[in-house]
Amino acid sequence: xxxxxxxxxxxxxxxxxxxxxxxxxxxxxxxxxxxxxxxxxxxxxxxxxxxxxxxxxxxxxxxxxxxxxxxxxxxxxxxxxxxxxxxxxxxxxxxxxxxxxxxxxxxxxxxxxxxxxxxxxxxxxxxxxxxxxxxxxxxxxxxxxxxxxxxxxxxxxxxxxxxxxxxxxxxxxxxxxxxxxxxxxxxxxxxxxxxxxxxxxxxxxxxxxxxxxxxxxxxxxxxxxxxxxxxxxxxxxxxxxxxxxxxxxxxxxxxxxxxxxxxxxxxxxxxxxxxxxxxxxxxxxxxxxxxxxxxxxxxxxxxxxxxxxxxxxxxxxxxxxxxxxxxxxxxxxxxxxxxxxxxxxxxxxxxxxxxxxxxxxxxxxxxxxxxxxxxxxxxxxxxxxxxxxxxxxxxxxxxxxxxxxxxxxxxxxxxxxxxxxxxxxxxxxxxxxxxxxxxxxxxxxxxxxxxxxxxxxxxxxxxxxxxxxxxxxxxxxxxxxxxxxxxxxxxxxxxxxxxxxxxxxxxxxxxxxxxxxxxxxxxxxxxxxxxxxxxxxxxxxxxxxxxxxxxxxxxxxxxxxxxxxxxxxxxxxxxxxxxxxxxxxxxxxxxxxxxxxxxxxxxxxxxxxxx
Amino acid sequence: xxxxxxxxxxxxxxxxxxxxxxxxxxxxxxxxxxxxxxxxxxxxxxxxxxxxxxxxxxxxxxxxxxxxxxxxxxxxxxxxxxxxxxxxxxxxxxxxxxxxxxxxxxxxxxxxxxxxxxxxxxxxxxxxxxxxxxxxxxxxxxxxxxxxxxxxxxxxxxxxxxxxxxxxxxxxxxxxxxxxxxxxxxxxxxxxxxxxxxxxxxxxxxxxxxxxxxxxxxxxxxxxxxxxxxxxxxxxxxxxxxxxxxxxxxxxxxxxxxxxxxxxxxxxxxxxxxxxxx
Numbered sequence: 001x002x003x004x005x006x007x008x009x010x011x012x013x014x015x016x017x018x019x020x021x022x023x024x025x026x027x028x029x030x031x032x033x034x035x036x037x038x039x040x041x042x043x044x045x046x047x048x049x050x051x052x053x054x055x056x057x058x059x060x061x062x063x064x065x066x067x068x069x070x071x072x073x074x075x076x077x078x079x080x081x082x083x084x085x086x087x088x089x090x091x092x093x094x095x096x097x098x099x100x101x102x103x104x105x106x107x108x109x110x111x112x113x114x115x116x117x118x119x120x121x122x123x124x125x126x127x128x129x130x131x132x133x134x135x136x137x138x139x140x141x142x143x144x145x146x147x148x149x150x151x152x153x154x155x156x157x158x159x160x161x162x163x164x165x166x167x168x169x170x171x172x173x174x175x176x177x178x179x180x181x182x183x184x185x186x187x188x189x190x191x192x193x194x195x196x197x198x199x200x201x202x203x204x205x206x207x208x209x210x211x212x213x214x215x216x217x218x219x220x221x222x223x224x225x226x227x228x229x230x231x232x233x234x235x236x237x238x239x240x241x242x243x244x245x246x247x248x249x250x251x252x253x254x255x256x257x258x259x260x261x262x263x264x265x266x267x268x269x270x271x272x273x274x275x276x277x278x279x280x281x282x283x284x285x286x287x288x289x290x291x292x293x294x295x296x297x298x299x300x301x302x303x304x305x306x307x308x309x310x311x312x313x314x315x316x317x318x319x320x321x322x323x324x325x326x327x328x329x330x331x332x333x334x335x336x337x338x339x340x341x342x343x344x345x346x347x348x349x350x351x352x353x354x355x356x357x358x359x360x361x362x363x364x365x366x367x368x369x370x371x372x373x374x375x376x377x378x379x380x381x382x383x384x385x386x387x388x389x390x391x392x393x394x395x396x397x398x399x400x401x402x403x404x405x406x407x408x409x410x411x412x413x414x415x416x417x418x419x420x421x422x423x424x425x426x427x428x429x430x431x432x433x434x435x436x437x438x439x440x441x442x443x444x445x446x447x448x449x450x451x452x453x454x455x456x457x458x459x460x461x462x463x464x465x466x467x468x469x470x471x472x473x474x475x476x477x478x479x480x481x482x483x484x485x486x487x488x489x490x491x492x493x494x495x496x497x498x499x500x501x502x503x504x505x506x507x508x509x510x511x512x513x514x515x516x517x518x519x520x521x522x523x524x525x526x527x528x529x530x531x532x533x534x535x536x537x538x539x540x541x542x543x544x545x546x547x548x549x550x551x552x553x554x555x556x557x558x559x560x561x562x563x564x565x566x567x568x569x570x571x572x573x574x575x576x577x578x579x580x581x582x583x584x585x586x587x588x589x590x591x592x593x594x595x596x597x598x599x600x601x602x603x604x605x606x607x608x609x610x611x
Numbered sequence: 612x613x614x615x616x617x618x619x620x621x622x623x624x625x626x627x628x629x630x631x632x633x634x635x636x637x638x639x640x641x642x643x644x645x646x647x648x649x650x651x652x653x654x655x656x657x658x659x660x661x662x663x664x665x666x667x668x669x670x671x672x673x674x675x676x677x678x679x680x681x682x683x684x685x686x687x688x689x690x691x692x693x694x695x696x697x698x699x700x701x702x703x704x705x706x707x708x709x710x711x712x713x714x715x716x717x718x719x720x721x722x723x724x725x726x727x728x729x730x731x732x733x734x735x736x737x738x739x740x741x742x743x744x745x746x747x748x749x750x751x752x753x754x755x756x757x758x759x760x761x762x763x764x765x766x767x768x769x770x771x772x773x774x775x776x777x778x779x780x781x782x783x784x785x786x787x788x789x790x791x792x793x794x795x796x797x798x799x800x801x802x803x804x805x806x807x808x809x810x811x812x813x814x815x816x817x818x819x820x821x822x823x824x825x826x827x828x829x830x831x832x833x834x835x836x837x838x839x840x841x842x843x844x845x846x847x848x849x850x851x852x853x854x855x856x857x858x859x860x861x862x863x864x865x866x867x868x869x870x871x872x873x874x875x876x877x878x879x880x881x882x883x884x885x886x887x888x889x
Binding site for chain 1: 647703
């Protein structure tokens with residue numbers, strides 16, 4: 001029955017506040033490289049904005065007696081090949097070079113971002129049209145287009161940067177398009193649509209927020225490319241000679257390289273530092289963005305086996321055996337503890353002092369909710385703990401050896417041969433690029449040392465044994481060609497292929513439909529009887545436990561709280577947690593019954609019918 | 612009998628096939644179902660049975676190629692974007708996955724105020740409404756300025772329920788809302804659904820693969836199989852004494868959490884399958 005008391009709802013305790021909420025900008029400020037590059041960019045931008053006040057001379061006024069003058073009090077950095085002040089040209093160069101790059105950047109951003117949003121969000125013909133145009137642009141050689149444009153319209157910094165911006169727009173389009181198509185089918189976008197939000201608002205609130213950060217990073221990169229290409233064009237002398245840019249200074253310096261080598265230094269330095277700053281800034285933004293995602297993943301991983309150190313080790317409730325247990329002991333786990341390194345350098349235990357004994361021909365259920373440590377226990381028996389996890393205490397005795405201590409080489413021989421594994425997700429445990437047959441045959445050849453022909457015969461008979469209707473066809477099929485239930489049968493066939501003594505089944509039916517689940521449970525029961533295997537079955541479903549298990553251990557927060565033969569635990573659970581779990585099962589709850597409305601209590605089933 | 616709210620009549624949904632002249636995929640074949648005010652109609656079926664598609668068709672998220680979806684007598688199967696926006700205050704949704712149905716970059720308050728803002732509800736009124744919603748779904752009042760990732764699965768599902776309730780809808784389509792939750796959390800969230808229904812007289816179209824969940828929450832139950840409704844009627848009757856062969860298979864396939872009862876059910880299932888295959 002379900003308890004009606006909600007006042008002490010344990011779910012309501014909200015987790016402590018998240019520290020990673022600090023904005024991206026503020027986190028980037030902690031990175032010294034990012035601060036330095038932002039500082040340089042700020043100086044460059046300020047110089048560009050106030051060029052008129054900062055420059056001592058007009059950048060285009062040529063004074064004939066100053067040609068190639070060395071640095072002096074009048075011309076602090078000297079004068080160039082036409083007798084123009086280098087410092088003034090450098091300062092005005094910042095203005096025009098950066099403005100030119102900005103024109104290209106804004107053009108490509110406006111075209112690319114809006115195109116990507118429209119094509120990605122609305123799809124259909126808008127998508128097709130945009131993709132065609134963008135592909136066409138990517139097929140055009142940019143430099144040739146720029147040279148052709150110069151031939152037609154003459155040397156213009158602004159026009160060439162505008163055209164270059166158009167040519168660069170695929171960089172933004174592809175980025176935004178990919179992000180938007182990924183987000184478009186998110187459930188929260190559907191929910192927003194159902195909430196009555198208009199398309200404009202959905203794009204602004206839910207979609208732009210996802211692509212905003214990548215756009216900023218891409219801008220830094222594209223801005224750098226625009227500056228580099230622009231300087232290149234000017235260096236080749238294709239620019240407007242009346243516009244002072246860093247590129248044209250570079251060109252002038254190059255012509256006078258042997259007479260006045262310092263001339264090339266200043267524009268090269270300005271271009272180089274700006275490009276380096278933009279690249280470093282983009283990199284550190286990307287790093288911060290990835291870092292802000294990383295702790296979340298870690299947290300979730302750590303959360304799955306969320307066990308608390310503080311939890312006092314309460315007494316394990318053991319139910320008495322009805323008779324003396326028979327059969328040899330196959331697996332004996334004693335006081336097993338599993339821990340993961342925590343961010344503060346300590347160790348976070350997720351399994352505490354777990355002990356269990358499994359005899360030949362016995363199915364032992366490990367049951368609990370998410371985060372109870374049941375899967376961690378199963379993985380440590382296989383020695384397949386996720387990265388960082390390790391066995392920190394206790395022993396796992398299997399066939400006279402302590403699995404907690406054997407070498408990885410020995411473990412490889414034991415896994416698959418004496419201990420087999422059935423995973424939760426059948427599809428993700430089959431390699432999509434190999435046929436089912438080859439994935440069954442190969443382990444058998446290695447583990448049993450039999451020929452390919454023998455292994456194939458054995459695989460076919462196993463496929464028939466696990467109830468696959470056309471073994472030959474399934475043998476030759478790829479994983480995507482079979483259903484989830486069939487894939488799980490294939491994995492079961494693989495698991496029993498080497499006659500294991502112990503089978504670890506991790507939620508083997510959770511991903512399956514209920515009618516398929518019943519078939520797979522039947523199959524597991526038959527095989528277990530036939531091969532007299534010891535089985536450790538991890539599940540959250542008490543129905544599966546009732547169906548298959550001889551003994552059961554109920555786990556909570558990394559500990560076993562109650563253990564014993566299945567029947568007494570279901571009949572008279574003694575631990576409050578077991579009682580709560582069994583109480584939450586709906587099958588014993590009353591059905592809701594027909595809708596009763598005021599004034600009419602008759603059963604309303606006007607269309608109730610069986611077809 | 613209370614007011615007829617939703618009347619789905621012979622609805623067919625076809626998804627266009629892949630490639631040039633690819634065969635369309637028919638997800639629903641002429642399906643009819645009706646939901647009354649304050650009622651919960653359960654839709655149960657296995658993967659690929661079309662139960663989720665039917666829910667999405669009602670929400671306007673699946674292409675209805677034939678038939679009518681009548682909401683208060685008006686056909687909404689092909690409602691325009693503007694009409695849909697108007698309907699949003701009447702028909703709402705709670706999705707299965709509480710991890711992807713909430714935008715991770717918005718705070719809970721922003722998520723809840725979004726539908727209210729669209730309707731130009733004044734700030735003061737909307738913050739009062741949000742406070743009421745927290746109360747209704749039993750979340751602490753200070754939950755508003757936190758991000759969804761700070762909450763557990765059950766709490767996130769409560770946030771999703773609060774969002775659905777924000778506009779005081781007449782019908783909520785619940786698409787497997789408790790499937791991703793732990794057993795004890797699941798029971799509590801189901802109780803919450805029931806309490807809210809009794810308080811507000813909202814109707815539910817409750818989609819689930821779990822016969823027990825559906826039996827617990829639904830007044831009437833429709834069983835779907837391969838895009839069709841094979842059995843529809845009183846919840847207790849359909850889920851305890853099923854008539855259609857498929858519903859019977861479904862019923863006996865679900866294991867009961869009692870070793871002795873399960874042994875009996877297993878035997879019954881074997882006999883049923885033998886009889887059906889004979």
